[in-house]
Amino acid sequence: MTIIPIKLRSKQKMVSKLKFRSEQLFTGLEMLDETQVLVTNDQGVVEGIVPAEDAGDDVQLLDGIISxxxxxxxxxxxxxxxxxxxPEGTGLVDFVMGVMHQRNFAEETILAAIEAQEQVMYNNGxxxxxxxxxxxxxxxxxQKGKLHYYNFIEVSGFVPQFADKRFEQGLTIYNQATDKESSAIVPHAPYSTSLQLMQLVNEHSKGxxxxxxxxxxxxxxxxFITGDSKFRKLFDTFNIDISFYKPYGQNSLRVYLPYLNKASSILLVHNTFTTLPDVQFALDEAALFNHDLYWALCVNANLYIEKKLPPVYLLRDHECTITLGxxxxxxxxxxxxxEEIKTIRKNFPEIELEEILQWATYNGAKALQMSKHLGSFEKGKQPGVLLMDENLKQVKRLV
Ligand SMILES: [Zn+2]
Incomplete structure (x- = not known):
């Protein structure tokens, strides 16, 4: 038994360690087994992963997957x-119109829902x-600091003359964000953002x-290709004159992506109709402009709106870095x-859970420039510690 001198004990704050062991320990990059133990301090800062025989006392023996x-x-x-x-299954154009018509609720309703749903996200790990x-x-x-955020201040406007005004509106919101390092002004979507506005976004996007x-x-x-599209109905509904618009004869990705060439990273969201030539084009652009490229999947939203899933096998076959949303x-x-993981498991059963968990943790942290602290159990990080049952029914936070 080691006796700690009283003098030393009174000077040094005792920091207790937390030790977690289960039959499956996912590190952020790989799945380990019960021979390894995760050790953190009492705040969840990772001290290391050590062999069980070296872990000492007070190891919590758990059932399920640690992540x-x-x-x-x-x-x-x-x-x-x-x-x-x-409603579900309307298709994107009617969905966007629905959101635009319905988003104006009383501010107290909006703020209460934000607080409640942030808590839901916290509880969901x-x-x-x-x-x-x-x-x-x-x-x-x-600002209360419950979760970490990267704020994407979104601008839109398809009429080129309004690009400056729309960008200024975005800048006003950007300037209200407390953590500007983790905030950026971003375009909403190709069909809603003029190339002039894309250029303004690009000029503001270094780092x-x-x-x-x-x-x-x-x-x-x-x-984008023919101009014959239901999006015309959306512009008509909001009395936006797009008579100036000439279709490009090529798809949206090819038209807008070269305009986004100054950011450190590009995170493409949904990609529901992305094809092999699109993937190759985007990867080539990323190499040309030296930015990291990420592909965010939001499968439950895709099923909700369009009842269609993105080409997940295609993306992983071409080593696209996938994240989840x-x-x-x-x-x-x-x-x-x-729930996103479960839907991917159900529809793409060939993909190992280990790989999908990496999308949900390590890749996501990299995509949001947060990998210094989050995403994996590497020494010095404080990524949170989750426990899931093997059937992925539930997740709980251990730290
Ligand atoms: Zn979205």
């Missing part, structure tokens, strides 16, 4: 009040969020993560990365 906290790379927390408001902001509604709640809703519907491809409660039944 770092989840990273939700695509969410719209400020739309949480729209849960169960927009999410530790960080790439969050789209069209307003500053979510900023006060985010940033830029995200965009990419190829979410076939209507987007039609709008929930999208908003306007298009999902819950803000849960575990």
């Amino acid at each position: 770092p906290g989840f990273i939700n790379t695509h969410c719209h927390l400020e739309l949480s009040h729209l849960k169960n408001v927009i 999410i530790v960080a969020v790439g969050d789209i902001c069209n307003t500053a509604h979510s900023f006060a709640q985010k 940033k993560v830029i995200t965009i809703h990419n190829q979410e519907t076939k209507e987007e491809e039609d709008f 929930t999208d908003s409660l306007a298009s999902n039944h819950g803000l849960s990365i575990l």
